[in-house]
Amino acid sequence: MTFVVPELAAPVEAFATTLGIGLLIGMERERRPDSAAGLRTFSLVAMLGCLFAMLGEKSASPWLLAVGLVVIAAAMVASNFSTQQEEQYRGFTSEAAIIITYGLGAAVWMGYATLAVMLAITTTVLLYFKAELKQFSEKTTPKDLNSILQFAVLSLVILPILPNEDFGPYDAINPRQVWWMVVLISGLALAGYLALRVIGARHGAALLGIFGGLASSTATTMMFSRHAAEHGHLVRMSAIVILIANVMVMIRLGVIAGLVAPGLIGPIAIVFACGIVPGVAMALYGWKVLSAAGDLPLPDVKNPTELKTAVSFGLLYALVLLAAAWLQDIAGNSGLFIVALVSGLTDADASVLTTLRMFNLERVLHADAVIAVTLALLANLIFKIGLVLSIAGSSLARHALPGLFAIGAGLGIGLLLV
Numbered sequence: 001m002t003f004v005v006p007e008l009a010a011p012v013e014a015f016a017t018t019l020g021i022g023l024l025i026g027m028e029r030e031r032r033p034d035s036a037a038g039l040r041t042f043s044l045v046a047m048l049g050c051l052f053a054m055l056g057e058k059s060a061s062p063w064l065l066a067v068g069l070v071v072i073a074a075a076m077v078a079s080n081f082s083t084q085q086e087e088q089y090r091g092f093t094s095e096a097a098i099i100i101t102y103g104l105g106a107a108v109w110m111g112y113a114t115l116a117v118m119l120a121i122t123t124t125v126l127l128y129f130k131a132e133l134k135q136f137s138e139k140t141t142p143k144d145l146n147s148i149l150q151f152a153v154l155s156l157v158i159l160p161i162l163p164n165e166d167f168g169p170y171d172a173i174n175p176r177q178v179w180w181m182v183v184l185i186s187g188l189a190l191a192g193y194l195a196l197r198v199i200g201a202r203h204g205a206a207l208l209g210i211f212g213g214l215a216s217s218t219a220t221t222m223m224f225s226r227h228a229a230e231h232g233h234l235v236r237m238s239a240i241v242i243l244i245a246n247v248m249v250m251i252r253l254g255v256i257a258g259l260v261a262p263g264l265i266g267p268i269a270i271v272f273a274c275g276i277v278p279g280v281a282m283a284l285y286g287w288k289v290l291s292a293a294g295d296l297p298l299p300d301v302k303n304p305t306e307l308k309t310a311v312s313f314g315l316l317y318a319l320v321l322l323a324a325a326w327l328q329d330i331a332g333n334s335g336l337f338i339v340a341l342v343s344g345l346t347d348a349d350a351s352v353l354t355t356l357r358m359f360n361l362e363r364v365l366h367a368d369a370v371i372a373v374t375l376a377l378l379a380n381l382i383f384k385i386g387l388v389l390s391i392a393g394s395s396l397a398r399h400a401l402p403g404l405f406a407i408g409a410g411l412g413i414g415l416l417l418v
Contacts, residue, residue, distance in 0.1 A: 018105045021120040022046030049105025209241045213248025220245040221384045225391035239399035247279040261356040267418040274414030282403035344376030351376035
């Protein structure tokens with residue numbers, strides 16, 4: 001039995017959501033002794049925003065919302081003025097959070113409750129991780145900031161203006177789809193690139209392998225093969241870094257497959273899991289026989305968001321799309337497999353993305369798509385095994401190759417299973 005009048009149900013729900021938003025942000029501010037406001041203030045401000053939005057709507061006076069904002073701003077100025085003789089300047093963070101909270105309360109009444117809750121959580125995260133964000137800012141270089149700005153150009157400037165239509169032979173090229181893949185790959189690589197820069201080498205092989213695999217597993221394999229050749233006492237550590245980086249490739253491509261082609265995620269997850277499990281097991285075994293080691297060098301990864309790098313990947317992806325469509329037309333599914341093997345040698349991303357797109361366009365059958373993805377990964381794995389053998393020789397091969405072979409064998413078994 002409900003005691004809420006039907007016409008009051010929606011307003012009560014709106015104010016309850018608003019109260020939750022205020023409590024969430026206020027709880028974070030309450031724990032900081034230097035904060036200008038706490039739990040009660042943020043809760044009241046959120047409800048005030050919702051109240052003024054409601055009154056403005058009911059009275060057809062939208063300016064009331066602005067009046068409420070002016071009232072809050074005046075109250076904050078008066079509060080700061082009365083305490084400026086007693087305290088040092090504490091920044092504008094709490095005041096900005098109060099204004100945002102007021103706006104979120106108004107947004108809830110206007111029908112954007114889900115968005116308001118998402119923004120409230122984001123605001124709380126930004127407030128909570130003050131020290132971590134400051135540390136990140138201090139460790140980033142102008143080159144890193146340049147990478148972030150370049151990624152913003154790739155995703156927010158170039159992507160929206162590209163036509164979303166199929167062009168070229170076999171209608172294989174969709175400019176926006178091609179560039180969306182560039183943005184996706186560049187974004188994941190940028191995350192790994194920045195993590196490597198911020199975390200550094202002192203945290204050991206595990207993190208280097210994880211973030212190196214996100215940024216570029218090929219670059220990581222090449223770098224640590226060279227390092228193993230030059231420093232014999234860190235051969236085992238280099239082998240673990242290489243192994244973890246190649247495990248991360250499957251995890252990264254699995255995430256991409258889930259985003260780009262959800263219909264394939266089931267069988268691809270099984271195949272990848274069969275490669276990930278033995279790879280992780282071999283890495284753990286190698287880790288057990290290692291004692292703590294000194295710092296390792298960072299992989300020499302190029303800026304993944306540089307326009308030249310992005311355009312190069314986009315052109316490569318487009319060429320692979322054309323080649324796959326052409327070969328499939330004249331040779332059937334075997335043509336797709338040939339493309340997967342050849343292009344996967346140096347860049348598994350382009351080959352895998354090509355297969356996923358063709359599957360979405362219903363040009364490739366379910367089973368053939370899984371085979372092509374697996375072949376691309378196996379070809380890329382063979383290329384990295386060649387890097388290990390040619391650069392570091394038998395010293396690193398004894399420790400790295402068993403794990404890489406185990407990953408390859410697991411992928412093969414997974415393919416048979418599905």
